[in-house]
Amino acid sequence: MAIVMCAVKVINRFKPQILMILLQICVASIYFLTEDMRLNPHIYVTYRHAAGSLVMFPFAYFLERKIRPKLTLSLFLEMFLLSLQGVSLTLNLYFASMRYVSPTFMTAIINTIPCTTFIIAVILRLEIVGVRSPRGIAKIVGTLTSLVGVIVIAFYKGPAVASLKGAPIHLGTNSVLENWLKGSILTLASRMLWSSFYITQAFTLKKYPAKLSLSAWMNGIGAAQSAVYTVIVQHKSASWC
Template sequence: MILLQICVASVYFLTEDSFNQGLNPHIYVTYRHAAGSLMMFPFAYFLERKIRPKLTLAVFLEIFLLSLLGVSLALNLYFASMKYVHPTFMTAVVNTIPCMTFIIAVVFRLEIVDVRSPRGIAKILGTLASLVGVMVIAFYKGPAVPSLKGAPIHLGTNSVHENWLKGSILTVASCILWSSFYIMQAFTLKKYPAKLSISAWMNCIGAAQSAVYTIIVQPKAAAWSTTSGIDLWCIIYSGAVSSCLNLFIQLWCIEQRGPVFVTIFNPLTTVIVAVAAYFLVGEKLHTGCILGGLIVIIGLYSLLWGKEGDQHCIKNQKQSFPACDEQKKPDDHAFTLSETDIH
């Protein structure tokens, strides 16, 4: 998950440059997932040919809903909000996804929280600490560390048309959709455990859904053409990293450790982008970002320590069940004998 956040952070700089050169964000989402589906389908077909269960209509509808929640609708709403609110506000709201997911997971009993145990308290405090760390990064700057001279990358800035209400609604809506997306994946994986196939279908369906959305908001046919070489590389790289690698690793980690485990790593992207922007782009790095990053890492470690306790409990329970069964067999046999004696 840490390596994945580093890859996702690299996508940020590439897409930022492409958007500044005129690439439409909604068309980018469509092309990115179309490229991701083309890359993922061969792996899904050959590697899961013998283990892939039958795709029923009910499972297909679930994958369709997953694509709508976490691929097409959430991403398009997120990119649409970029026009109306400041990136600092977006960063703060988007990184509340771990808290939202944690609450939803507890409601649906996907996450066990024992407030009487140290590990249960650690999970709660770790989630809150990550949220606090992100808020510190977003709203507290502090003294600036001088930027490096001769930065290798130079990016322009996107124009933001302030509309706080509209932008806030779009940003919060995208975060709620993403949280629901992570939770729903846990249920779908139990019915259809072919992770590569799910990733391929989500990319394909998500691209089609995004294309419909884009046609509605951007009816001009000329906007679909990409003339810049950076746009093409951005689409291919984002399709490989964000649409293929990201989805597959998330599904695998959700199956292993649950949806909260996956989302708690999301704030690391903010820290990685801030540090990389200092060294590569030459942006100023404020002490608030350094302090917030340390709080995020502490919160991450706290939650992972609590989650590790869950894994030990599950292993201990599995090991104790056979012993319990062996103890129950003599009792059941004795009860049967006593009934025979009575008759």
């Protein structure tokens, strides 16, 4: 019993860190599950968030009945913009950039999202950094170290390592169209939207503290937005199967 109580205390103390690790495991698992899929990436984004919405809505409905605020028109419009910012537009730009830049460069740039989010939060005074405190120094050093690591990963050219089964998400072509300017703009735009999404979401949660419900709404709205975009760029109905 003492061991169980000790484990519970450790879990409660480090709950945010544990949840972040589990989130990364889930994100990595998505790539394994989609490894053999041949869907258009924009269609994949639509299906992915539609499925997420269907899964989340029952939990949100029953678990947050007492704390869920009334959904007003202004709040719905805010969710619409938040979904556009953090779901449909961000991910579609992300996958579109895969056609023009190397996966290494794209992945490295996307890994700067925590750094960019931190910098934006400091600029907006949502994050207070004490340059003389150990916590503040750790945040600054961690941010700089992350940026340096990303630059090294993006621009260092080491020996080629062949992939065993190809890319996790197939784009319908075996070669990347080299257009670094266009690809870099798309990747950077996706990164900035993703970072600002986390900041904007913090403001929305103050008005709508039902986190599960907000996630369900963003998944559903984002799937609808992505579907509209995908229909525009992908006219073949057979691609949806």
